[in-house]
Amino acid sequence: MIFQVFFVTLVVACLVYFLVLSKTSAFQRLFVLFSFGLGIICILFPNSLNTLAQYVGIGRGADLILYTTTLYLFCVSINYYLRFKRQEQQITLLVRNLALVTPKIARGKSEESAD
C-alpha cells in the first residue's frame, strides 16, 4: 500500500507541474493526461498490467513497461535529434547573415602598391 500512495502522489505532482507550467498544445496535454491516467491505473491495480501483457503476448507486466518505455525513449531521442539539427541550421544562418551584413574591408593600401 505504501508503494501505491507514494507513486500516485509522485505522478499527480508531475502531472500538475506539467499542465500548469508547460505551454504545449491541447493535443499534447490530452496525451499526457491520458498516459498519466494509465500510469495511475497500473500502479493501483498491478494485476491489470499482467493481464494486458499476457493478452498482447508478453509474459509479465513489468516487461511490457520495459518495452514501451524503451520505444518511447527512442522516439524522444529522435525527436530531439531532429530538433537539434534544425536549431543548428538556424544558428548557422543567423551567424552567416550577421557575418555578411558586417564585412570588414580594410583598404589601407591599394592592390597595385603591394610588392
Add this chain to the structure above:
Amino acid sequence: MSNNKKTQTNSNNNSVFIVVPAYNEGLQIKSVLQELVELGYSVVVVDDCSGDDTLAQCMTMPVTTLHHVINLGQGAALQTGIEYAKQNGAKYMVTFDSDGQHKAEDIKRLIDALEEHGADIALGSRFLGEAVGMKRSRGLVLKAAIAFTNWATRLDLTDTHNGLRAFRAECSALLRMKQNGMAHASEILSAIAENNLKYIEVPTTVTYTEYSQNKGQSNLGAIDILFDLVLKRLLP
C-alpha cells in the same frame, strides 16, 4: 595544362573570388593572403571565430574579412564566403585552404580548365600533380578514402578531399553545403554526382609542412569520411 597561354590581367582576376576559411591561422594567414592579393584576385577570408589574432591579421590586408561570431566549422565558413562572393558579382569561386598547403599559381590552371573545357567545377588533384612532403601513411589513407568515395558517389576521381577547387558562380546554388564541419568535401562530390555537373581534375600541388600537418586533420579523418557518406543517405 594550357598551351595557348592566356594573358590574364588583374582586372580579369577581379571576378574570381577566392574563399579562404580560417580558424586559428594567425601565424600563417598573412602570407597566404598576400600571395592571392598579388595575383589580383578578389579575396574573401572567413574567420570562423578564431581564438588567436587571425581576425586582426586579416584586417590589415586588402581583402574582405567576414567574421563568424561563434565557431561553426570549415564547411559553414566556406558557405558564408561563397554567399558573399555571389552577392558581389563573382564569376568564378575558388575554395582555398588557409594553412599554406596550396599554391596560389594553381588557381589560374583551375580557371583555365573551366574555360577551356566548359566545365562547371574544377577539382585540384595532388595525385595528378604533386604532394610535397606527404608521409607514406597519409598517402595510403587518402588512397583508401578516394577508392571508397569513388564507389559511394560513382565519380571517377584521383583526389577526393583536396581543399582547392574552382567552380562557376551559377553552380554555387547546387553545391550549397549544409554540413558545417569537414563533411562538406564529401557533400560537394555528392552534389556533383546528383546534379550531373561537368567536372574536371587539374594537377595541383599540396605542400605538407610541419605547420600544416599539426593544423590539419589526422588520418582518423578517413573514418569520418566513411561515416559522412554512408550516414548522409540515412539521416537528414
